[in-house]
Amino acid sequence: MALPNRGGGGRMNPRFNRQPEPEHRINERIRVPQVRLVGDNVTVGVYPLEEARKIAQQQELDLVEISPNADPPVCKVIDYKKFLYEKKRKEKEMKANAKQSEVKEIRFTPGTDDHDFDFKAKHAEKFLKDGNKVKAYVQFKGRAIMFKDRGELLLLKFAERLTEAGVLEGMPKMEGKRMLVMFAPKSQKKPVTPAKA
Incomplete structure (x- = not known):
């Protein structure tokens, strides 16, 4: 049995079609009697809104409300597109x-072999x-906790192996198991090669 057509024909809801509101009120969207004006080539102070708009227009820039x-x-006198791009x-x-x-x-275990280690x-x-930090740890399960010294030696050997790429931030420490x-x-930094005589 065919389901009745509920109408709507798959049209988008117009409420979701609207352009998103800009992050800041600019130029004509500012609706206050006066503003505190800041910006380059501007005498900082409180101005009537119309005067502030004129100052921005004379510099061919936008008046942007930055602290509503x-x-x-x-309000700041700036190039709004450039401001958004920089942001x-x-x-x-x-x-x-x-x-x-x-x-x-x-992750290592106390019994990690040489191949796995490499x-x-x-x-x-x-x-x-690649600029990431590395956390290396030896996981002890059950009785393996008896081999703590083996785990410590493994981590110190690992630290020695990584001296070219990384800096050890502290000696091995236990956290739980x-x-x-x-x-x-x-x-x-690339090593500096001495100049040949």
């Missing part, structure tokens, strides 16, 4: 920097060279 809750609201660029940079300082984990060391070197160390990336 101040009394009176603070986005800074946010992108901050995200990139936040991404760089991720902590990558490398494989994990190569991964850790890559993480450090794991012994761990942290490595921070070394600043990527």
Whole structure:
């Protein structure tokens, strides 16, 4: 049996079609009697709104409300598109920097063999060279906790292996049933080769 057509024909709801509101009120959207004006080539002070708009127009810039809750609201004379571009660029940079300082984990057991050790060391070197921190730990299960010294030796050997790429942030320490160390990336400075005579 066919279901009755409820109408609507799959049209988008017009409420969701509207352009998003700009982050700041600018130019004609500012609706207050007076504003505190700031910006380059501007005498800072309180101005009637119309006068502030004229000052922005004379410089072929925008009047942008940057602190709407101040009394009176603070407006800046700037190129709004450039302002938004700079803001986005800074946010992108901050995200990139936040991404760089991720902590990558490398897990060992007291019985990790040489092949596995090398494989994990190569991964850790890559993480450090990419700007990430590395947390290396030895997981002890059951009676393996008796081999704490073996775990410590393994982590110190690992630290020695990573001296080119990372800096050890402290000696191995126990946290519950794991012994761990942290490595921070070394600043990527190329060694200076002495000039030949």
